[in-house]
Amino acid sequence: MKLCIEALGLSFSYSPEVPVLRDVSASVRSGVVTGIIGPNGAGKSTLLQLLCGLLKPGAGQVTLDDQPVAAHSDRARARLVAYMPQSISPAFSLSVADVVALGRFPHLGAFGALGDGDHAIVQACLAQTETAYLAERDFLSLSGGERQRVLLASVLAQEPRILLLDEPTSALDLPHEVAFFRQLRTLAAQDLGVVVITHDINMAAQFCDELLLLGKDHTLVRQGDVKAVLTEAGLAEAYGSSLSVGRHPETGTPFVTVPMGKKTG
Ligand SMILES: Nc1ncnc2c1ncn2[C@@H]1O[C@H](COP(=O)(O)OP(=O)(O)OP(=O)(O)O)[C@@H](O)[C@H]1O
Ligand SMILES: [Mg+2]
Structure with missing residues (x-):
């Protein structure tokens, strides 16, 4: 049975008269990797927090499993x-x-103690994210990329049906970033839903099934499969600057570059 989060006509402002999202309708579901892309300040992180009920919309509603998220x-x-x-x-x-x-908290009993099964899941998630060697370290002493891999382990330990990830690869080196996105595909194949915000449009093009493109005007400019969303017209509308869309030489999927202009002289 698919699990869906649906947003219908969402609008949101942190302060009056300053809209951060305008009339956004979108849905995400288990078994699918959905990428959220768009310029800084478009409202991507805000949308993710609305989808999990951490923020409440000014207008519109979010449903989880056909019931209001709240x-x-x-x-x-x-x-x-x-x-x-x-x-x-x-x-x-x-x-x-x-x-x-900490990821185990929604599964713990009245006394909040971890059982053998919980410890086993924590160990498995550390192993899955290749962070077991860091287990005894103070989290605050880790590098940015190490922290991101540990945070993935933590949300995996929660054993949810849908993962909402806000720029989980922004601090990862390229091989770790590719490994991370491959892992998201494996999770989706196990019927987990993954929603991932990223500024790496080309990584999203390779690994996401669907994309939501938010624009600088805080509307949802495009949504759909990678080819439908990654068009020069859509990207220009969202980012307010010109981006070129070619084809990835190996996979043929859209490949986005910044035109550098021709050298003169
Ligand atoms: N807690 C807050 N209080 C007031 N304004 C906020 C708050 N959080 C975000 N904003 C503003 O809302 C707008 C959208 O922010 P949001 O963090 O959702 O953008 P984003 O698309 O995730 O950007 P980025 O790519 O830089 O992470 C921005 O103009 C931001 O300054
Ligand atoms: Mg953000």
Whole structure:
């Protein structure tokens, strides 16, 4: 059975008269990797927080499994949807293993203690993200890329049906970024839904099934499969600057570049 998050006619402002999202309707579902792209400040992170119920829309609504997202208890929602923020800075010192164990909270019993099964899942998620060697380190002592891989382990430990990831690869080196996106495809093949914000349009073109393109005017400029969304007209409308769309030499999928202009003289 597919699990869907649907946004219908969402509008949102942090302060009156300054719209951050205007009339956005979109849906994401299990088994599909959906990329969210668009310029800085378009409202991508805001949209992700609306989709998981952390923010409430000024107009429109978000449904999870055909019910308003707010109708689910925090615990029930956290078993279905996991959210990885753009960055986190824990206020106190936590080991990497503790950060990953936090992902188990919606599954714990009344006393909140981790059982053998929970510990096994934490270990498996550390192994899956190749972060087991960091388990005893203080999370705050990690590099930016190491933190991102540990945060993925933490949301995987939550065992949700849909993962919402805000720029999870922004600090990763290229091989780790490709490995990360391949892992997202594996998760989708296991029927997990993945929603991933990225500025790496070409990585999104290779690994996402569908894209949502938000524009600088805070509207949803295009949504659909990669070919439908990555057009020069759509990108120009969203970014307000000209981008070229060619073909990836190996896969034939759209490949976006910035025109550098011809050298003169
Ligand atoms: N907590 C907040 N209070 C006030 N304004 C905010 C807040 N969070 C974001 N904004 C503003 O809302 C707009 C959209 O922000 P958002 O973080 O959703 O953009 P984004 O598309 O994720 O951008 P980026 O690519 O830079 O991460 C921006 O103009 C931002 O300054
Ligand atoms: Mg953002």
